[in-house]
Amino acid sequence: TQTVSQSDAHVTVFEGDSVELRCNYSYGGSIYLSWYIQHHGRGLQFLLKYYSGNPVVQGVNGFEAEFSKSDSSFHLRKASVHWSDSAVYFCAVSAPNYNVLYFGSGTKLTVEP
Amino acid sequence: EAAVTQSPRSKVAVTGGKVTLSCHQTNNHDYMYWYRQDTGHGLRLIHYSYVADSTEKGDIPDGYKASRPSQENFSLILELASLSQTAVYFCASSRDRNSGNTLYFGEGSRLIVV
Numbered sequence: 001t002q003t004v005s006q007s008d009a010h011v012t013v014f015e016g017d018s019v020e021l022r023c024n025y026s027y028g029g030s031i032y033l034s035w036y037i038q039h040h041g042r043g044l045q046f047l048l049k050y051y052s053g054n055p056v057v058q059g060v061n062g063f064e065a066e067f068s069k070s071d072s073s074f075h076l077r078k079a080s081v082h083w084s085d086s087a088v089y090f091c092a093v094s095a096p097n098y099n100v101l102y103f104g105s106g107t108k109l110t111v112e113p
Numbered sequence: 114e115a116a117v118t119q120s121p122r123s124k125v126a127v128t129g130g131k132v133t134l135s136c137h138q139t140n141n142h143d144y145m146y147w148y149r150q151d152t153g154h155g156l157r158l159i160h161y162s163y164v165a166d167s168t169e170k171g172d173i174p175d176g177y178k179a180s181r182p183s184q185e186n187f188s189l190i191l192e193l194a195s196l197s198q199t200a201v202y203f204c205a206s207s208r209d210r211n212s213g214n215t216l217y218f219g220e221g222s223r224l225i226v227v
Contacts, residue, residue, distance in 0.1 A: 006155075034215070043117075043203055043218035044156075090155060100146070100171070101216060105155040 003027070004093045006104035014112050015083055021076040021107045023065075023091030031093050033074040034101070035065055038088045047089075050074060061085070086111045116140060119204050119219035126226050132191040134222045136204030144207045145187035146171075146216065147179060149200045156203065162187055194226045 003026040013019050025033065034049035048059025055067040065076045076089060091104040117138045126132045138145065144163050148156040158171030160179035168179040176198060178190040191198055201223050205216040 036216075036218075041221075043220045044205075044216070045218070046215050049215065100158060100161060102158070103148075103155040 004091050004102060004104040006089075006091055006107050008107050009105070010108045010110070012110045012112060013081055016080050017111075018079050019077065019081050019085075019109065021089050021091075021109065023074045023076065023104060024072050025074065025091075025093045026072065027093060027095070029095060031095055033065075033067060034092045034094075035059065035063070035074075035076050036090045036092060036103075038090065038106070040087070044090060047076070081109075081111045083111045083113060085109060117204055117206055117217050117219040119202075119222045121222060122220065123223045124225070126191075126194045126224060128194060128196060128226055130194050132194050132198075132224060132226075134189040134191075134202055134204075134224070136187045136189075136219060137185055138187075138204075138206040138217070139185065140206065140208075140217070141184065142206035142217070143184070143209045145181065146205045146207075147177070147187070147189045148203045148205065149173065150203060150221070151200050159189065159202075191224075194224075196226050199224060199226045 005024050032051050035047040036044040038044045048057050050057045050067045058064050063078050088106045088108045090106045092101040094101045120135050146161040147159045150156050157173050159177050162168045162181040180188045201221045203221050204219040207216050
């Protein structure tokens with residue numbers, strides 16, 4: 001069974017700040033890890049994913065995430081946030097050749113002016 | 114970009130009534146999913162399908178049925194709606210097992226059961 005946890009339900013930062021949204025997973029084998037963003041009242045949109053290779057993956061709009069096997073983590077980062085980054089961010093995990101994603105509970109990011 | 118459309122976008126249903134949520138995708142994806150989102154919580158998988166005329170149970174299938182009459186269409190059916198099924202429902206699709214599990218979501222269907 002794969003599980004994913006997002007320890008921070010809410011994160012508030014100011015525009016221009018850097019931010020890190022945390023994700024930890026539990027699974028014994030190879031996995032896909034991904035991040036999705038959900039703006040208010042909308043569906044989820046894919047941001048980035050990792051399976052193998054360079055542990056730092058780049059996504060859209062300046063987001064990046066770093067995989068750490070030792071920490072069982074896949075934290076999302078952005079160096080300088082914009083007010084439009086305010087949204088709920090979901091971490092997700094899936095096993096290869098098993099096309100079902102399991103989502104964390106989400107982190108609501110609020111970017112204040 | 115994948116296009117996944119859901120209908121209705123919002124519905125109020127009475128307890129014990131039948132509700133059908135529909136999903137249509139136009140990108141020739143094999144896999145389709147129904148997730149449920151409750152306020153302040155993540156998404157939980159209800160049913161999914163990887164081929165027409167076949168559906169699979171997800172983590173919370175009780176009280177829900179699914180139908181995949183064609184590759185493009187995937188419906189979620191609540192035969193006897195209950196108050197606890199008030200939630201936002203999301204349909205999603207993905208190409209296949211080798212797509213890296215990138216899901217494309219619809220805009221959601223908000224269901225209120227009274």
